[in-house]
Amino acid sequence: MFCLLTQTGCLYMQPLEIEEPNMPPVILHSDPAETDFLLLNNDSTTVFVVVQDENDPENIEFHWWISGIGPIGTAEPLTGNGYIGSKLQLPHTPSWNGRTLNCAVYDSFYASAERSWFIQLEGDF
Amino acid sequence: MRFVLTVGIFGLSLSSCSESTLADKGELFDTAMEPNMANSNQRSFRIDVYPSDAFPSLLPQSYQLDGISEYVGLDIELNQTVTLSGVIQGYEVNPTSDILVPGQVQFVEGRVELRQANSIAGNVGYSRPDGTYELQVPTGEYDLLVSPIFPSNLPFHISESIQVEDSIDFDVEIDPGRPLFGSVQSGEEPLTGAMVQVFDVQTNTPSAQFNLTDDGEFRVRLPKDRNDLRIEVFRLASDAPIPTIIEEVQLNTDSSYLEWSTDIGPLNEVKVSGRLKHPSGGMYQERALIRFEAIELQQNLGELTIETNNDTNGTFRADLLPGRWSVSIIPPFGEDTSVAPTEIELIVDENNDIQMEDVFLNASVRVTGNVVDPQGLPASGVIFSCKEEGFDQHVYSTSTDTEGQFSLELPPSPCLATLTPISGNAAIQSFYFTAPSEEQLIELRLESGKEISGSLRFENAIVPFALIEIRDDENNLLASTLSDNDGRFNLRLDFYE
Numbered sequence: 001m002f003c004l005l006t007q008t009g010c011l012y013m014q015p016l017e018i019e020e021p022n023m024p025p026v027i028l029h030s031d032p033a034e035t036d037f038l039l040l041n042n043d044s045t046t047v048f049v050v051v052q053d054e055n056d057p058e059n060i061e062f063h064w065w066i067s068g069i070g071p072i073g074t075a076e077p078l079t080g081n082g083y084i085g086s087k088l089q090l091p092h093t094p095s096w097n098g099r100t101l102n103c104a105v106y107d108s109f110y111a112s113a114e115r116s117w118f119i120q121l122e123g124d125f
Numbered sequence: 126m127r128f129v130l131t132v133g134i135f136g137l138s139l140s141s142c143s144e145s146t147l148a149d150k151g152e153l154f155d156t157a158m159e160p161n162m163a164n165s166n167q168r169s170f171r172i173d174v175y176p177s178d179a180f181p182s183l184l185p186q187s188y189q190l191d192g193i194s195e196y197v198g199l200d201i202e203l204n205q206t207v208t209l210s211g212v213i214q215g216y217e218v219n220p221t222s223d224i225l226v227p228g229q230v231q232f233v234e235g236r237v238e239l240r241q242a243n244s245i246a247g248n249v250g251y252s253r254p255d256g257t258y259e260l261q262v263p264t265g266e267y268d269l270l271v272s273p274i275f276p277s278n279l280p281f282h283i284s285e286s287i288q289v290e291d292s293i294d295f296d297v298e299i300d301p302g303r304p305l306f307g308s309v310q311s312g313e314e315p316l317t318g319a320m321v322q323v324f325d326v327q328t329n330t331p332s333a334q335f336n337l338t339d340d341g342e343f344r345v346r347l348p349k350d351r352n353d354l355r356i357e358v359f360r361l362a363s364d365a366p367i368p369t370i371i372e373e374v375q376l377n378t379d380s381s382y383l384e385w386s387t388d389i390g391p392l393n394e395v396k397v398s399g400r401l402k403h404p405s406g407g408m409y410q411e412r413a414l415i416r417f418e419a420i421e422l423q424q425n426l427g428e429l430t431i432e433t434n435n436d437t438n439g440t441f442r443a444d445l446l447p448g449r450w451s452v453s454i455i456p457p458f459g460e461d462t463s464v465a466p467t468e469i470e471l472i473v474d475e476n477n478d479i480q481m482e483d484v485f486l487n488a489s490v491r492v493t494g495n496v497v498d499p500q501g502l503p504a505s506g507v508i509f510s511c512k513e514e515g516f517d518q519h520v521y522s523t524s525t526d527t528e529g530q531f532s533l534e535l536p537p538s539p540c541l542a543t544l545t546p547i548s549g550n551a552a553i554q555s556f557y558f559t560a561p562s563e564e565q566l567i568e569l570r571l572e573s574g575k576e577i578s579g580s581l582r583f584e585n586a587i588v589p590f591a592l593i594e595i596r597d598d599e600n601n602l603l604a605s606t607l608s609d610n611d612g613r614f615n616l617r618l619d620f621y622e
Contacts, residue, residue: 028179028590029177029178029179029589029590030177030178031175031176031177031178031592032178033177033178033181034178036178041249041250042249046175046185046592048175048177048592050177050179050590050607058505058506058524058547059524063459070412070457070458071457071458071459071460072458073458073459073517073519073520074512074517074518074519074520075520076510076512076520076522076605077508077510077520077522077545078592078605078606078607079508079545079547079606079607080593080606080607080608080609080614080615080616081606081607081608081609081613081614081615082609083590083607083609085592085607087592087605122249122250122251
């Protein structure tokens, strides 16, 4: 590497390498919707997110957790026609009432996206 | 000649092939095939669709694939959302043996469920104090299941085969049914601190829950037209060592009242304590879940599971009953991937508090593998996931790199592994797998399988970004995927070739 010092700074003599900026993952869609409650009124409730990452789709990591409880380890990865996602089946757990379910998506550059739902339980059945 | 492991969605077979298709360090992995999961050629299938917020007016529903031989280009028309609403009333008898005291019609506050057979379509809600309810569902045929909460002195109610093709009113009148009287003893004493609930066996419709009285007695009203019932007695406090009693009973249709009593045996609590150790030898300081499941109780009927946690010194304690127990220690998911869930067995004798020996948690095992496509070429971007068969059914997953290789830390216990290729020329495949006790390279070959593809529509619109699950007629999940921006989906399965 050659570097010529001039009065105004350093002159770089090598070919320039263009670095593509990382595009962070985006949560495109989900069920429930972003602003909805997550209603746990049945034996099992399915939650999922659909994610797009334009330059790093093979290295996406999903982290699901319930605030004040901890990580949920039962999420399963999804893929389909260029999109990726993650789904979770939640049991009817009374101690989760009033807490928040969170899903964070990270690429290998640690860029991330996140979505949260307030959990509401109905009934004791 | 070397061996390559070939996996199928319901099985796993070994076949020989030339050395040119294999990586040099490949090892034969010996995994037993589940006989009941093999040869699924005769099954029929179902597509479950969970619309996302990209099409919020639609609800989850199922599409049957019975009698179809070709699964390419399926045009799946989803059903519109309609509302079933109405008022629920019931004739409540007074809790007296004097038949001259009249009862009265009451509005019923309770749990209301619409359920469709062999489908995910349906909904659960609650009627208001004035008895009104509304439930939104996709159009179709449903059973309506009502479980009164207030007044609780009413039986559950089942209305079968309601055609819900448009938004309609459907009022429910619950008759008084007939009473079931009973008591639950614990040795010589009445059992307290427990509840009773009765379910219809066919539909699993629950009654209200009733506390046992101080005399261990209960009274539940049941419908006259349901004779196959399941009675459950369960504890109020989750850490109390009171077994759950589950008993199916067939009732005489002619009797005006019913009786059922049981004795769960004496509750001789034994204090058990222990300490968790990290595989490296130090105290285990993370907060693990410690689950005691009774395999066999010496003196008691029923099933019993007790859960507790360790403290930062790794110590834990629980009150158990005499018997043989399975103890599962489940570390928090994702905190320390070097530690794996661990299971041991414990014998608890009467009148002897137990200080267990230190429990060393299992260490995770690093599993590396090569995945090749049906042509024997490295398959990149394939998701390799493992779902634990026991414990909390945690899922561990990673993707293959451009060389078709993956590396993942797994617990050394059985799991259901799934390979999900991104490209359209290979099938989604599942197989039972137990990570070997030592680090090992495994070789996996994808099958080409058969295509299942189609598009989701509603009226003249496409339904994009929905979750699609394919299940067999025993509700086993075969594959999951997503519909794209145009509502299309496309995957391959090898289960019926």
